[in-house]
Every structure is written in structure tokens, then in C-alpha cells.
Amino acid sequence: MPALHVHDLAVVRGDRNIVTGLGFTVDSGEVLHLQGRNGAGKTSVLEVLAGLRQPDSGRVDGRPEPQERHWLGHKNGLNAALTPVENLVFWAGINGLALAAPRDILAAVGLKLQMHRLCGQLSTGQRRRAALARLIAAKRAWWFLDEPLAGLDVEGLEVFAGLLVAHGAEGGAAIITSHQPLPGVVPGLRGLRLGA
């Protein structure tokens, strides 16, 4: 898996330079944690790295192809009128996958009892878990996760940490963002503070 190299990256929002001169490398098996206050440009940088938007200047080498990356934004991508099982199966469908055991995947993220309830009736944390189930449903080398811990309870954090450790052990890489430091939540994080 080729590394992701970022050279002198700048991101502009409106007439404001929110990020300038950013450079780093993320290698296989590594987890990079982009941390910063509100408006520091974490989401914008993550979007550029994932290929959702172009950098205003600078360069990103080694951006993964669509089938090699997971993107989880602020929004979960779940329809409130569908159950977690249906949402997962349809997500797999648009990615050309036929899931053999979607229920097992949802059970693995702690949604065994909620998988047949409509997503509109689930809590914020349960919906986040349903979205995180996509990380198990399709093995992909790169994870770009924007505020993945938002709304998760302690058990949810453990589930997520477990997924991340297993992903790293298989040689996968991840870039995650959060407002807060994540001491002890996810082991082996490399931190990068934006807007310091």
C-alpha cells in the first residue's frame, strides 16, 4: 500500500486561508489524528486527503482510489426510514458488494438489538455505530473518518478502538479528526494539531 504524502497544502474557505504549508506522510499501519478547535480546517483537510475536494495549493500524492478508501463524514449516510440492516445492505449494494451476513456485522458494533429498528428511532451514538459498521462490511486500506467518535458511549469507543487496532494490524491506515485529544481512547495515535 503506497503512503500518502502531503506537500505544502493550503485550504481556503471564502477569503480566508484556514490551512497553509501543511506537510506530512501517512504510511501503512499508521493512524494520524488531526486535532484542532472548531474552524481549524480539519474537515476541509480530510476532504482534500480523501479526494472529495481539490487543494487550493500544494500537492497530495498517493491518494487512494474510491474502492480503496472509506469516508465517514459528520453525517452518517443513513436514511431515517430504513433500518441499520437495510442501510448497510444498500450501502454495500451501491459499492457493488453483496453482504453475506449484515446482521453479524451490526452485532459486532453492538447493534444486535437495534438492527431492525428504523434509524430515525435510534440514538445519535447508535446511528454512529451503524455508520461505523461499513468499516467492517468492506475491507479498505484507507479510512478517512471525520469526528468518528461523535456521540459514542464508552462501549462504542471500545468498539471503535478495536476496529482501528485490527485495521492497523492488517496494514491499513487511517486519518481521523476530533476537537479533543484522545488519550487512551485509541492506542498508537500520531497526533497533528491544526490551527495551533
Added chain:
Amino acid sequence: MTTLTAVSAVFERELRVALRRRAEWIQPLVFYGIVALLFPLGVAPNDPALAVFAPAIVWVGALLAALLAVDRLFRGDLDDGWLEQLLLTDAPLPLLIAAKFTAQWLLTAAPLVLVSPLLGYGLGLGDGPVGVLVLGLLLGTPTLVFTGGFAAALTVGAPRAGILLPILVLPLMTPAVIFGGGAVRAASAGLPADAPLYFLGALLMLSITLLPMAAAGALRNAMG
């Protein structure tokens, strides 16, 4: 196979969501019924002029119903993040959008086509014009839905999209109404209706081949 799986997933998802939110897609049908049924009450019910206005009543009703339905075509997907996931797949986006538009046609316009003979007879049209009306709607309503869908993609996330969308879409939908109404008028006058129906067929071909690609570009632009 992968593309086919993706296209059927989009199609099935639209139908499943619509089944759970019946009120959303029944609303345009009710609206269409109200327009078509109240119009005769504004005139004398047995006035022969009704048959003259029938094509316009049915087609304008279909246009307004299509407009009402497309307004929220991508808004929910934008709000819940599904649109983001759709744009990130490596399946051809125009095909996914075509599947979405087709499901939308099946839910909101196909029932209009089915009830149109009743409305046609109710408005005083004869057998021949009713047949042309049904055929015209069958050819023209996909154009209305695909055009409306394209405009919805153009305005997704735009402030005041509800006002912008009809202004954008009306000039694009007008030819379908003109040719659709013209075909029924020709049939009512005992003239051949082939020419306007061919035009509707041509518009249909243009719509289903070009507009999903244009909508895909518009969505990528809006999200990028």
C-alpha cells in the same frame, strides 16, 4: 455485475424508502387528482369546452405534480449524508442517478398515467384522444421527471431552491406539455397525432440519455 448491483441497490432503496414514507409520494397524486377534478367544477360539468381544455388540464396537472415531487429528490440525501456516499462509489454516477429518477417516475408519474384514461373520459374526451393522451403521458412524464430531477441536482443545497427550481425547470418542461397537449388536440380533431408523439419520443430519448449525466455533473459540482 458490480454496476448492475449498484443500480438495483439505488432503485430498491428508493422504493423501500417511499413505502415507509407514503405521504410524500401520495401528495403529488392527490394534488394531480384535485387539479383534474376541480377544474370541471369551475366550468359547467357538461360544457363541451371541457373536452377542449382536457389536454391542458391533464398535462399541466402532471407538470405541477412532477414539480412538487422533485423538489425533495436530493434534499434528504444531502441532509443525511447519503449523497456523499453515492458520489464516493466507483459505480458510474449517471447510471445511479438514472435509477433514482426511474424509481421517482414509477412512484409519482406512472400512477398518473394509469388514472389518465379515467380523467380523459371524465373530461369528455373520446376513445381515440384518450389513447393518445395515455401514450403521450407515457412518453412525456419521464421527460418531466428527468428534467425536474436535473434541476433538483442543480439546486441541491442552494438557498431558496424551492423558488429557483420551478423557474429553472419550467422552460425545459414546456415542450413536453406543448407536444403532449398538441397530440390530444390533433386526435380530438380527427388528425394524425404521430408528429407530436414522435417529438415526445425524441424528448424522452434526449432526457434519459443526457440528463442523468448532466445531473451527475451538477451534483459533483455542488458537493465539490
